[in-house]
Amino acid sequence: MNPDLSLRSLLSGSTLPASEARVLMAHVLDKYYQLPRSALLSRDDMTLSLEANLAWQELQSKRMAGEPIAYLIGKRGFHNIELFVAPGVLIPRPETELLVEIGLREIQRLETEAISANVLDLGTGSGAIALAIAHETPSVMITATDQSSEALAIAATNAKHLGLEARVQFAQGSWYEALVNQVLFDVILSNPPYIANQDTHLTQGDLRFEPISALTDHANGLSCLEVIIQGAKSHLKPMGLFAVEHGFDQSEAVVSLMKAAGLSDIQTHEDLAGHKRVASARK
Structure with a gap:
């Protein structure tokens, strides 16, 4: 039986704090589907592809190991601008x-x-x-x-x-x-x-x-x-x-x-x- 890869299921099953999980999932939606963050709510029954799900799982694992969210998504907001950041x-x-x-x-x-x-x-x-x-x-x-x-x-x-x-x-x-x-x-x-x-x-x-x-x-x-x-x-x-x-x-x-x-x-x-x-x- 295929696992449930819907946004709703993946987010509710995440061990990360909800706010962090949403930031990382929004990054996956933007990267693989060019969807805005609002899709987390408006399309929460959407099913991720296996490729997108693997990316999501990798992001989760890295964050659980302590890697900063800003490095994982490659950007950080600062005083009315958004900056590309890396290690x-x-x-x-x-x-x-x-x-x-x-x-x-x-x-x-x-x-x-x-x-x-x-x-x-x-x-x-x-x-x-x-x-x-x-x-x-x-x-x-x-x-x-x-x-x-x-x-x-x-x-x-x-x-x-x-x-x-x-x-x-x-x-x-x-x-x-x-x-x-x-x-x-x-x-x-x-x-x-x-x-x-x-x-x-x-x-x-x-x-x-x-x-x-x-x-x-x-x-x-x-x-x-x-x-x-x-x-x-x-x-x-x-x-x-x-x-x-x-x-x-x-x-x-x-x-x-x-x-x-x-x-x-x-x-x-x-x-x-x-x-x-x-x-x-x-x-």
Whole structure:
């Protein structure tokens, strides 16, 4: 007797949380049938082909083994855009949208003064920060750097897919070393690796599958932040804004680094969970 391969039966029999199962099944429907997610409800009596069912079973197994959903379906939504993601880049997190919002507020302030902002995104990864800002601000030019050629290839793919390749320039290198010209920026943003190398979170959940160099500095979690903060003044225009994302327990240390670097107007910003997640300052 043939097994019941209807959407209803497969979803109800899944051992995954219902929300995760629906995301993965929607991916199968899109890939094999070009059907929208709404088909999960409108066509729940539909029977999958053996090929589609095998793909569904493989996705389930990989997710049960802990692989991130974003890698399994190859995309992740972030601040009004959708990004292609793969194991070569960090999966964009909702808390990083706070960094984008801080950047956008500064850009809007500059626009009221008829200034078209020049923005730098250090360690761009998938291009999330740079592309989210470019998507919202048609006049802004952005430079996005990363040490990883694999990450830059993914970021460039995202820029092309979003039609933003003309306004985001990518450069390879370690932090400010990627910059060829001595250009000063109105806004510098960064979400660098800030997890300490012995942090147990690195062996848990999605982090197990993400690129280790995008998560940890292989030291105390502050070394990349220190390099970025120390170089900020020499790359900012007068009164330019500098903002970095950091760990939930690193705010005090980051503020101290900013003070030591001679930055002014230092402020801390909380994420939706109430953790101090971003620190900003001015030249």
